[in-house]
Amino acid sequence: MSFLEKLDWRYATKKFDSSRKISPENLAKILEAIRKTPTGFGVMPFRVLVISNDELRAKLKTASWNQDQIDTSSELLVFVANTDLKKMSDEFFEELSGGNAEKRAALKGYEDSVNNFFGNIPDSEHFRLASEQAYIGLGFGLAAAAELEIDSCPMSGFDPKAYQEILGLPENEVPVALLPIGYRAETETPRPKFRLSNETLFKFIK
Template identity: 40%
Template structure:
């Protein structure tokens, strides 16, 4: 049950570096992110899967010295489009129409509205929106990992500009949004592992109108 899995998971603070997540499970976690709903169906983000140990170690100082980046089995980087462009919007909808055996341009009135809305915004305003789409996939990846009993650690504690440079993301038209180490919790050394999971009570969390 999803709620049981979410209650099981926590932000793992130390990984057993000797234990690796099966590629089959990593693919399922990434697939959950790929299947995420996104605004206008544009899928404005990508997931970078990092297994190279030397590269993970280079990311540790970028991630404010957090060793879990190097200890984890796989490191997922969620990166969003740096901005909207006419080409990106057209490519997305050409793919949609091709896959559905519809004529290209079938949704041109809608894509014209998208272009009118987004292309007049600044790149930073665009990125605020695309980054929000990445977070939808990020959440689903965390939930899928929990279902597979794969530990994860949602992380915003890194310097995005430095990570973008290290991974060459700007050349891909992407900017890093958040990162997600995957692996298996260490039996010793994780100070959070045995602590009670704490969330505010439902009657305080839910506001009914």
């Protein structure tokens, strides 16, 4: 199948076959696609928790209105937006420089541009910015899974505060989206898809 055919093949899987697990190689490919996500200045103000622990997922299911995807998928990816943009920037440049002060000094112009940009964003907008970047990562993960013919289901139906408590996350790290991945259960019947027509969705301005 072509890439577009695989996007037609994929659907929002409601229940996975819990006996089938994603191979470490394919999981690594999905995570690598997420790592290659384009974000503002490349800083990536989000993190992804890869959860396979059954006991933990049982707790998270209760905070997700008992949706089956949470504990039947092979892995549950939790996209966590970090609203502390200054900290994220500092961590980014520390890793980029390999902790070498001389290399980091050479990146000063780049770092100053990033910090000036973030510094001009009101605190009230930090969550929005970080969430938007996290959703780009979600899209890359979903597309990568489809390319590998691995099922997934992008989800926002959960209680972020309950997730924070269960996962022991600080206040500035907010779960914003979920991507359970695995293989559809045999009892699953994909619903017919409806998408807007090209004429409705796209407006060409020449």
